[in-house]
Amino acid sequence: MPKLTTHTFRKLKGQRPIVAVTSYDALTARYAAEAGVDIILVGDSVGDTMLGFDTTIPVTLDMMCHHGAAVVRARTGTLVAVDLPFAEAHHGHDRLLDSCRRIMQETGADAVKIEGGAELAPAIARITAAGIPVWGHIGLRPQQVLVLGRYKKFGATPGEIETLIADARALEQAGVFSIVLELTDHEAARKITAAVSVPLIGIGAGPHCDGQILVAPDLLGLTTGGIPSFVQQFADAAAEYRKGFAGYVAAVREKKFPR
Secondary structure (H helix, E strand, C coil): CCCCCHHHHHCCCCCCCEEEEECCCHHHHHHHHHHCCCEEEECCCHHHHCCCCCCCCCCCHHHHHHHHHHHHHCCCCCEEEEECCCCHHHCCHHHHHHHHHHHHHHHCCCEEEEEECHHHHHHHHHHHHCCCCEEEEEECCHHHHHHHCCCCCECCCHHHHHHHHHHHHHHHHHCCCEEEEECECHHHHHHHHHHCCCCEEEECCCCCCCEEEEEHHHHCCCCCCCCCCCCCCCCCHHHHHHHHHHHHHHHHHCCCCCC
C-alpha cells in the first residue's frame, strides 16, 4: 500500500475509520506501523508521559525535534506529524514559520500539529501557504492547562458547541488537512465532525469522529501514573516489563546468567 500523504489523508473522511497513535521513539513507531496505523503523532505529551514533567508546558522545540527525528528514522512509511510545543504558535509570523520549518527540516516529518482554534487560523493559513501541512487541534488543549486550571471536557453547552464548530471551520478554511478533537462531549463531537470536510480525529471525544488517536504508553498499559477515563488498555506491557527485569535481576544474583 502506498504511503499516505496529507492530501490523501483528507480523502479518508467517510471512507473508513482512521487510526492514529502518539509515539515518541523509533522502536514504538515501528510496532505501531506494523499494526497498520494511518498516522503517528510525535506529541508534546512526551513531557508528562515519558520525561517526568507534570504537564506538556516544559517541552521545548529542541525536544520535539529530537523525538520527531527518532520516529521518522524508524522509516515505517507511515505519515508522521510533530507537535509545535507550548507558546510557539503565538509568536510573530517569522518566528512561527521558522519553528515549523525547523520541525519539517530537522525531523523529516510530514506535518506539524498546532493547538488552537479560530484565533490562530490566520497564522495557520500563512503556514500552509508556505507549503507546510498543518494538523489542527481543538477542544481540550493541554497547552492551556495553566489557564484552565485543570483538564476539562468541552462541548457541554450550545455556546461551546458553536465555538468549536466555528474553530473547526476556521481551521479548515486555513488549510489544515485534519483536526484533533480532544475531550469533547460525544454529541457535540458528532456535530463538529459533520460540520467540516476534513477528518476529525477524536481523543476522549466518543465514537462519532472520523478516527481515533491514543497515546501509545496509555493503550499498552505502560503509563505509571493515572490515565484518562476514556482510555482503553489493549495490552498489559507493564506486567511483561516487570517480569523481564525481575527475571534478569534474579538470574544475575543467582549466578544463572551469564553461563
